[in-house]
Amino acid sequence: MAPRRQGAAGALEDSDTRGCCVPSECLRPREPVRFEDAVRVLCNNDTCAAGRYMHRACFEQWEVGVLAYLKSCGRARSWSERQRHQNLWTKKGYDLAFKACGCRCGRGHLKKDLDWAPPGSVARADEEKKRRRRTRPGRTPAAGDGRARAFSLSSSGSCSPPSAPSEPSTSPTHQPQHALTPAKRNSKVEIVSDRIRAGAGANGIFSRRLDFSTFNLLPKHKVNSYQIKIEDEGNHGNDDTRLFILSTLAGQHKPRVTCALCEDTLHVFDRYPLVDGTFFLSPKQHTSGAVEVKVEGRTQYLTCVCMGCLERCDPERTIRCRFCSQKWDGASLVLGTMYSYDIFMATPCCADRLKCNSCYKPLLHPQQRLNYSDYSHPVTCPHCRVLDTHFVKPLTYCFTKRAYPVFQQWP
Incomplete structure (x- = not known):
């Protein structure tokens, strides 16, 4: 392997x-x-020429x-989340996760x-220890950690459509999902230019929003934490719903859905909101x-709908019931998270939607x-x-994009 040397300004320079x-x-x-600001990795392919170093930020996202x-x-x-972090790069965890690497x-x-x-x-670590010892005991850090938070999480509510009352819907892996409430009263969301990073490769890596x-x-009145899920429900980002979605898609090598x-392609992000839709x-x-x-124990299918179709941003995205011509509306659904039931079938609009699939x-x-x-x-008929x-x-049996109902015998 070619020798490594440190170039100008600390950059790594070598043929590998x-x-x-x-x-x-x-x-x-x-x-x-x-x-x-580097993390070194090893490839088990002896002839690999892809390199051995990553930016720390890139490594952490990967x-x-x-x-x-x-x-x-x-x-x-x-x-636990802590055990997975501790075991990932040891034999105990890596033997299980290497396929995603x-x-x-x-x-x-x-x-x-x-x-x-x-x-x-090592020298920097020693200097940091000395600096901490010089710090007065009992001193507390200043309020606020420097992270700009547009939204925060409430401990009440459910992720059911807020347009009508219902019992909380149960997530497939944990307690009912929670709705979002603003971190501060009258807080405003600062929206800047769109710089979403491109999606990751087929090794289960997701985009960073x-x-x-x-x-x-x-609409401006919907850009809030009631309508958009922003933060994890658990401590330290340990949210079972998020991990359920990411692990499912990582196992299928799907960084996009x-x-x-409309069949548009959507990037999947590693933190909430997980997708520009739901x-x-x-x-x-x-x-x-x-x-x-x-x-x-039940077979389910993880499905996605984009924000444009939920909001019916243009006539081409509007779908209607084939039988009564009523428009389907997903504008009340929380964006960026997951519902544990079929959102298209959760509000049947007419009697034809309530018939047995057999008789x-x-x-x-x-x-x-x-x-x-x-x-x-x-259910049993x-x-x-x-x-x-x-x-x-x-x-295709329930909905059409035409302006008038078109009956179609099913199946």
Whole structure:
């Protein structure tokens, strides 16, 4: 291997290092990797020429996707977030997660070099310890940690559509999802130019959202934390819903998803809001892009709808019931998170949507209504006794983009 030397201003220079070797798109493509801000990785392909160093910020983002994948693997499912962090680059965790660590060379897998430390890091660590000892005991840090927070999380409410009351909808992996409330009264959201980073590669790495400018599409009164999910529910970013989505997509090597209605491609982000739209689980695979998952022993499909279709931004995005011509409206749904039921089937508008999938007889009285999530559950038809998710039907059967209802016998 060619010898390494330190170039001007601390940049790394050698024939084996060709800038940042992060498998996804580099966050700082024009900046050289420097010792003081570098993480060294090793590839198990002896002929790999992709490089050995990453910018620390690039490595940390890449590591998020690997951790999300690890959460879905074997015994790691029972580990705490702290244990996954501790075990990831040791044999205990890496043996489970290496498939999410593909190298740019395409023939090997990357692993963090735990034995490498940047030159001078020991001296800096000693200086930091001395500085801390000089700090007066009992001194507390200044209020505020320098992070600009546009929104914060409330501990009440549910992620059900807020347009009508309902019981809280249960997430597939934890307690009911929570709604969002503003961090400060009368706080305003600062929207800047759209600089969302491009999506990552097929190794489970997701984009890092740099601002919220894509939500300029919304009316101003909706740009708030009631309408957009911003922060994790758990401590230190340990949110089961977020990790469930990221681990599911990482396992399928899907850093992007497709809208179920318009088929636009959407980037998936590593923090809330996870997508410029919303995810939901359905017992029916509405599109080929929906990802099959197992939730409490039941087969479900993780599906996405973009913000434009939810908001019906133009007539081309408006869908209507084939039977009564009523428009479907998803504008009340919280963006950037996931619903544990089929959002298209949660508010049936007419009696034709309430028929059995087998004998086509009505399952409910015309005035009878269920909770949002109950329409996605299996029920037994009182007429033919067939057990099925009868209220969940194909989108093409229930909806049309035409202005007038068009009846179509199903299936």
